[in-house]
Amino acid sequence: xxxxxxxxxxxxxxxxxxxxxxxxxxxxxxxxxxxxxxxxxxxxxxxxxxxxxxxxxxxxxxxxxxxxxxxxxxxxxxxxxxxxxxxxxxxxxxxxxxxxxxxxxxxxxxxxxxxxxxxxxxxxxxxxxxxxxxxxxxxxxxxxxxxxxxxxxxxxxxxxxxxxxxxxxxxxxxxxxxxxxxxxxxxxxxxxxxxxxxxxxxxxxxxxxxxxxxxxxxxxxxxxxxxxxxxxxxxxxxxxxxxxxxxxxxxxxxxxxxxxxxxxxxxxx
Amino acid sequence: xxxxxxxxxxxxxxxxxxxxxxxxxxxxxxxxxxxxxxxxxxxxxxxxxxxxxxxxxxxxxxxxxxxxxxxxxxxxxxxxxxxxxxxxxxxxxxxxxxxxxxxxxxxxxxxxxxxxxxxxxxxxxxxxxxxxxxxxxxxxxxxxxxxxxxxxxxxxxxxxxxxxxxxxxxxxxxxxxxxxxxxxxxxxxxxxxxxxxxxxxxxxxxxxxxxxxxxxxxxxxxx
Numbered sequence: 001x002x003x004x005x006x007x008x009x010x011x012x013x014x015x016x017x018x019x020x021x022x023x024x025x026x027x028x029x030x031x032x033x034x035x036x037x038x039x040x041x042x043x044x045x046x047x048x049x050x051x052x053x054x055x056x057x058x059x060x061x062x063x064x065x066x067x068x069x070x071x072x073x074x075x076x077x078x079x080x081x082x083x084x085x086x087x088x089x090x091x092x093x094x095x096x097x098x099x100x101x102x103x104x105x106x107x108x109x110x111x112x113x114x115x116x117x118x119x120x121x122x123x124x125x126x127x128x129x130x131x132x133x134x135x136x137x138x139x140x141x142x143x144x145x146x147x148x149x150x151x152x153x154x155x156x157x158x159x160x161x162x163x164x165x166x167x168x169x170x171x172x173x174x175x176x177x178x179x180x181x182x183x184x185x186x187x188x189x190x191x192x193x194x195x196x197x198x199x200x201x202x203x204x205x206x207x208x209x210x211x212x213x214x215x216x217x218x219x220x221x222x223x224x225x226x227x228x229x230x231x232x233x234x235x236x237x238x239x240x241x242x243x244x245x246x247x248x249x250x251x252x253x254x255x256x257x258x259x260x261x262x263x264x265x266x267x268x269x
Numbered sequence: 270x271x272x273x274x275x276x277x278x279x280x281x282x283x284x285x286x287x288x289x290x291x292x293x294x295x296x297x298x299x300x301x302x303x304x305x306x307x308x309x310x311x312x313x314x315x316x317x318x319x320x321x322x323x324x325x326x327x328x329x330x331x332x333x334x335x336x337x338x339x340x341x342x343x344x345x346x347x348x349x350x351x352x353x354x355x356x357x358x359x360x361x362x363x364x365x366x367x368x369x370x371x372x373x374x375x376x377x378x379x380x381x382x383x384x385x386x387x388x389x390x391x392x393x394x395x396x397x398x399x400x401x402x403x404x405x406x407x408x409x410x411x412x413x414x415x416x417x418x419x420x421x422x423x424x425x426x427x428x429x430x431x432x433x434x435x436x437x438x439x440x441x442x443x444x445x446x447x448x449x450x451x452x453x454x455x456x457x458x459x460x461x462x463x464x465x466x467x468x469x470x471x472x473x474x475x476x477x478x479x480x481x482x483x484x485x486x487x488x489x490x491x492x
Contacts, residue, residue: 089349089352090349097345
């Protein structure tokens with residue numbers, strides 16, 4: 001993407017019908033460190049790579065508990081992510097207070113998307129520079145959604161966002177058909193494998209990743225370091241990852257995200 | 270010309286009594302389970318006790334609709350606290366929050382007479398007692414509700430709470446052991462239900478200690 005005369009303002013259309021500021025906001029998501037999510041019929045697992053500014057600093061928090069049945073992983077401007085998490089928590093608390101029941105995930109992501117859309121249509125605002133993987137359980141089952149800075153949202157069986165997420169997406173595209181019936185532990189293992197794909201050769205340790213689970217009978221929680229390390233050790237022993245898949249990945253399911261083609265505005269996918 | 274009086278009251282009193290006793294490493298909170306209105310009984314099995322946090326339990330008598338609203342408010346505020354601080358609220362913190370919440374409605378109060386009990390940050394039992402608009406105090410034991418006038422003198426006699434005005438400052442917690450305190454609570458309610466018509470049916474006793482929270486029940490007179 002190059003600078004052009006239509007990209008100064010979020011309220012300026014380009015002749016091709018694009019809002020460049022919104023697309024730039026989506027670029028910010030691609031710069032953040034990777035976050036992945038995958039779901040089965042009964043559980044959803046979120047994982048992310050912990051990026052620290054320097055060896056001296058702690059890593060940024062990228063996975064937030066929103067409610068017992070909802071959690072979110074973010075990529076991009078983590079400050080924006082924190083603010084949106086606070087909004088989501090408030091919405092869940094208010095809904096619970098009024099209706100004495102948990103906020104359905106589908107409702108929350110729409111509210112989130114509408115909130116993001118507002119920022120694409122006000123001259124005094126800017127779009128949120130963060131992509132959110134919302135994992136939640138409600139009466140209609142286990143759900144994984146991806147919320148874009150553009151105000152779009154999609155439901156996924158599995159997805160990855162952030163830098164080097166394509167490697168994780170490729171891994172997930174190969175395996176996603178099996179996820180629906182996976183056990184909880186297999187799902188976590190797949191999440192760790194997907195995270196490993198984004199590390200490009202770096203050793204997977206529990207100190208550089210965070211994993212969280214939510215499922216039937218299991219409120220949203222972040223797994224502690226020992227548990228994660230044990231699971232890493234368990235499958236590391238299993239052996240080398242299978243060779244690059246020969247299956248065509250373009251035939252992914254309709255609700256799977258695809259990569260942006262040149263010329264097509266990303267927010268329309 | 271006589272001043273016009275209200276022909277409708279937003280409040281009702283559902284009766285009942287609450288008691289809490291603090292020990293060295295435990296806290297007992299108890300309330301009867303009768304809910305009344307006027308001279309009628311609405312139900313014999315209504316819980317006036319609410320767990321607000323891991324180590325913090327509140328018992329409230331008065332107008333149960335206001336009590337329920339107050340409990341919901343505190344639960345929601347506690348959730349926000351947990352999100353922000355990554356931990357449960359301590360009993361003294363919850364005590365202050367309850368006071369602020371009550372005073373917030375100083376000019377249309379929650380008709381709720383509360384006792385808050387639990388363990389403080391060091392694991393010692395603590396009891397806080399309130400009026401309807403949030404005035405509160407840390408005490409060794411307390412009683413609220415319709416039976417409080419019958420219960421408090423008896424607790425005073427048994428637990429010999431030192432005056433907070435005495436020097437050197439004395440500990441408010443009772444030297445009683447957990448089992449003795451529970452026994453005392455049962456005795457006290459049995460006596461109160463003899464003479465207070467609004468107290469009876471069953472006592473719900475909640476005990477908070479280092480191992481967690483447990484609940485027990487005792488039958489009372491049904492009349």
